[in-house]
Amino acid sequence: MFFYLFGIIFLYLVWKLKDYFDFKDVKNYSKTSTPLIKSAFNIAFLSQEEIFAYLRRNADRFQGSYAHWFFGLWSFEICRAKDAEQILGSAKHIDKSNIYNLLHPFLKTGLLTSNGEKWHTRRRLLTPAFHFDILKEYLEVFREESDRLVMSLKSMNGKEVDIVPIATQFTLNTICESAMGVKLSGFGNDGIIYRKNIYQMGTLLLSRLLRPWLMSDFVYSLLGHKKQMDEVLKPVLAFTKSIIATRKANFTNTTIEETPEEVELNENIYFRSKKRRYAMMDTLLQAEQQGLIDDEGIIEETDTFTFEGHDTTSSAITFIILLLAHHPEAQEAIFNEIQEFLHMKDELTIDDFNRFEYMDRVLKECMRIYPPVPFISRNLAEDYQHDGFVQPKGTTVNIHIFDIHRDPEIFPDPEKFDPDRFLPENCAKRSNFAFIAFSAGMRNCIGQRFAMLELKMVVSKLVSNFKIVPITQREDITFVGDMILRSREPIRIKFIRK
Numbered sequence: 001m002f003f004y005l006f007g008i009i010f011l012y013l014v015w016k017l018k019d020y021f022d023f024k025d026v027k028n029y030s031k032t033s034t035p036l037i038k039s040a041f042n043i044a045f046l047s048q049e050e051i052f053a054y055l056r057r058n059a060d061r062f063q064g065s066y067a068h069w070f071f072g073l074w075s076f077e078i079c080r081a082k083d084a085e086q087i088l089g090s091a092k093h094i095d096k097s098n099i100y101n102l103l104h105p106f107l108k109t110g111l112l113t114s115n116g117e118k119w120h121t122r123r124r125l126l127t128p129a130f131h132f133d134i135l136k137e138y139l140e141v142f143r144e145e146s147d148r149l150v151m152s153l154k155s156m157n158g159k160e161v162d163i164v165p166i167a168t169q170f171t172l173n174t175i176c177e178s179a180m181g182v183k184l185s186g187f188g189n190d191g192i193i194y195r196k197n198i199y200q201m202g203t204l205l206l207s208r209l210l211r212p213w214l215m216s217d218f219v220y221s222l223l224g225h226k227k228q229m230d231e232v233l234k235p236v237l238a239f240t241k242s243i244i245a246t247r248k249a250n251f252t253n254t255t256i257e258e259t260p261e262e263v264e265l266n267e268n269i270y271f272r273s274k275k276r277r278y279a280m281m282d283t284l285l286q287a288e289q290q291g292l293i294d295d296e297g298i299i300e301e302t303d304t305f306t307f308e309g310h311d312t313t314s315s316a317i318t319f320i321i322l323l324l325a326h327h328p329e330a331q332e333a334i335f336n337e338i339q340e341f342l343h344m345k346d347e348l349t350i351d352d353f354n355r356f357e358y359m360d361r362v363l364k365e366c367m368r369i370y371p372p373v374p375f376i377s378r379n380l381a382e383d384y385q386h387d388g389f390v391q392p393k394g395t396t397v398n399i400h401i402f403d404i405h406r407d408p409e410i411f412p413d414p415e416k417f418d419p420d421r422f423l424p425e426n427c428a429k430r431s432n433f434a435f436i437a438f439s440a441g442m443r444n445c446i447g448q449r450f451a452m453l454e455l456k457m458v459v460s461k462l463v464s465n466f467k468i469v470p471i472t473q474r475e476d477i478t479f480v481g482d483m484i485l486r487s488r489e490p491i492r493i494k495f496i497r498k
Ligand code: HEM
Pocket: 111, 112, 113, 123, 304, 305, 308, 309, 310, 312, 313, 316, 371, 372, 373, 376, 377, 436, 437, 438, 439, 442, 443, 444, 445, 446, 447, 448, 450, 451
């Protein structure tokens, strides 16, 4: 096996050496990190936490964006807002880089991973699923699930809890109900296995990404990694498939029962049925009836929404709670803001949530410090000039949201929690690309408003019912390199009933 591996790596390096000489311009660029063979091997076998730290060290060393040469692959690593603006603000560089191909066995080419015409068509098709009227329906799901979360935390009053699995279960419940219209409780242990295997997949993906010789499907399979990945993915893919089947059966039954007038009415409000709550998947099922998408398409989008819609929000909730726990003054200010809006009524409306200015600033500041998606990646559609050097067409550009959010020139004392950074007058002083937790430009997050509403609902319920007390200290957190921001250790919190 070792002999095989050595041979493959050697052939790969000889083949890639040509690229090194092709990229003459970048090679002379002073901010270039070119780990030589020995250190490149060290990087390839770094642990998840070491790779996260390595990237932060590089951002620090170059005090901004830099070029990176790693096993024959050139990439441009963006750590500053002005460079991110050049890429994300352009209508040209909208294609995802090859890194996303690693997600194909899981998400195929759904909205997150597709490019070109397919992406345009799907984005148009799915945008109505986030219409204001529909968000109102999701709000009810968020309310029910947040109430359930509060009940469960009350039963653990004052005890130390690890918030990570609690947040993940909450967000998986909400996405299953709002995206797929089914309650997770009806699927036994499937949700738990799904969550566990998504974590394992992240680890396997990173190890493939760090070892470029594994990019070839042939080599990946030859060395036995594909089998391992297939085993991890099997229950994940089966989980969404079974949910789609359940919803599909209901969808067909419901449409048969409706009168032509009802069908017309439902179509006008994005296929919402009066008989049951709308789910994002209904948009896809309706599109299927119109011949705009096939079975495969429904599966890839459902997998995409289930994954993107729960793991990101779970990371966001985890770190929002941690920061609130460390800032009782912010908990109190949010509570006071809620009281102003609750005046004379029991529950908050979608308009109230949209008017919460202070809470909005707190959530953004939390996602600035702890962006749930720490990096994204693009493929340059044409040559790109940077600092007098040309990054050639086809180069992978990695945009490190984590480092962009820590640029001390834009966010002085970046680790300090200061929601006032998001006061309108302060936002006006900086680039629109300085805070990009939801990315920006044409390929920004389609679920941004959905996510903000979910976060505001759960935060308002938690702050109204509990005093949130920290156990984990911020400086004790070790982050791991993954698609989503995760801590190696549990994040421990106490919820004390008010
Ligand atoms: C706090 C929560 C969230 C954060 C921080 C977040 C962040 C992001 C980011 C940074 C991207 C760009 C990805 C890239 O360029 O590779 C993205 C794209 C996307 N997000 Fe989110 N997201 C969140 C919640 C959601 C939710 C709740 C959904 C679905 C219900 C969702 C669905 C998507 C999809 C489908 C894309 C791909 C959009 C496209 O390429 O057209 N996200 N998100």
